Amino acid sequence: MLYDEAAVRPRRVARIATRIVKKTRVRLDTDERRAQLVALAKKVFAESAYDEISIDDLAKAAKISKGLLYHYFPTKRDLYIAGLSEIADELVAAVSSLDETLAPIDRVRVSIDAYLDHITRHARAFVSLMRGGIGSDPEVASVVEGVRTRLFDTFLNGQPFAPAFAESARFQTAVRGWIGFVEGASIDWCIHPRLTRLELRELFVQVLFEILRVVAPAELVWKTLPK
Amino acid sequence: MLYDEAAVRPRRVARIATRIVKKTRVRLDTDERRAQLVALAKKVFAESAYDEISIDDLAKAAKISKGLLYHYFPTKRDLYIAGLSEIADELVAAVSSLDETLAPIDRVRVSIDAYLDHITRHARAFVSLMRGGIGSDPEVASVVEGVRTRLFDTFLNGQPFAPAFAESARFQTAVRGWIGFVEGASIDWCIHPRLTRLELRELFVQVLFEILRVVAPAELVWKTLPK
DNA sequence: GTAGTCTATTGACCGTTGTTCAATAGTGCG
DNA sequence: CGCACTATTGAACAACGGTCAATAGACTAC
Secondary structure, three states: OOOOHHHHOOHHHHHHHHHHHOOOOOOOOHHHHHHHHHHHHHHHHHHOOHHHOOHHHHHHHHOOOHHHHHHHOOOHHHHHHHHHHHHHHHHHHHHOOOOOOOOHHHHHHHHHHHHHHHHHHOHHHHHHHHOOOOOOOHHHHHHHHHHHHHHHHHHHOOOOOOHHHHOOHHHHHHHHHHHHHHHHHHHHHHHOOOOOHHHHHHHHHHHHHHHHHHHOOHHHOOOOOOO | OOOOHHHHOOHHHHHHHHHHHOOOOOOOOHHHHHHHHHHHHHHHHHHOOHHHOOHHHHHHHHOOOHHHHHHHOOOHHHHHHHHHHHHHHHHHHHHOOOOOOOOHHHHHHHHHHHHHHHHHHOHHHHHHHHOOOOOOOHHHHHHHHHHHHHHHHHHHOOOOOOHHHHOOHHHHHHHHHHHHHHHHHHHHHHHOOOOOHHHHHHHHHHHHHHHHHHHOOHHHOOOOOOO
């Protein structure tokens, strides 16, 4: 399959054959081509693992040559990260449509709802994003960690924390932990949906509040903490 | 460097030279060799990423030929997983020395202490274990997920839960989330130690209890829950 | 129409990788 | 000494990620 006849055929003959068959090249604008390739990467890498997909596979799927792919992305990893970043952006964007008129607690509720909605619809992409196709690659890790901090910002943005509270080490560690809680339970839930989406959401909200209560000194507790 | 003189030298010449130099082969027992190779894999893969280390590197480090490596492990991935599994076993073993005489809450405390002790001493190995060198590989994922469930068992084993409680979906989801909490905060803490080890431990314990309180119906709450 | 320019596109090529396998060399037994 | 057993080797292989000079389609200018 690798060394088939066409591959070793001399260049000139191939050229003539090309003319005869009228195999016309498709010329695309730079931006269109880039967008097409990133879209393909998003789809393919959400379905299969990083090293199960070769550059040749991608080129064949895009109906272009390998060389052209390298004209747009310096390395396979760059293409992968481009796709992953878009998946990440979509997730963050889906969550961050916040309604200023809502009470803080309901704002969290809405955000988590949007979050669960989105990862339900894009379960495979979500898992492959969070599990990190190339776990040890620093760029990939920074995309994933970026999602966490951006999600955190979106969940809690504009909430009336006392500044001293928000900067305390306990608070930051606890929130990072809560993100881990949500992530772990979400991934588990994607595979074994033992709770309804609503039950899961309420669990997240309740746990968040309990964690904040544990972490915060009494006088700094979030104003809207129930009871 | 790749195609150096020695490499392309005809076999017979090489053999004669070998005799002259008296380069004796080292013959090892099967189990010893296997153990040596797994130990090497553990060390190397804890330090560097999966695809930064080639089979040639490993063979050279072990002072054996590539072929022999494949005599013991059918594929590079198998060797990697063998090393990873030992790292995982060591972590679980370190945590699971439980003292039956202690009160349940203190047993959790001791376990978490051992956990933090261990990941402090083997931070790199821990991170590369939990971040998964080949994130999407199902076998690797199952090793990591195995660590989570075994840690969970160790943390909570022998605690006086009502069976109905332990089997409830809310409980299981919540505990899986707590594992995510501990993991996320631990990895964060390995990189930015903003809290003391003791503070972190107490945070974990408190959050665990609050989560259990949130999740459990009143009459089933862990007997030892403080207050 | 034709010549020339620009650049999107190609395919042959390279070195390295993971993997295979027939050949080899130590070791112990009769 | 001869023989079997197996730990060990090294050359070969296909596939991979990546490079590059050459090509072809679209545009402008005359």
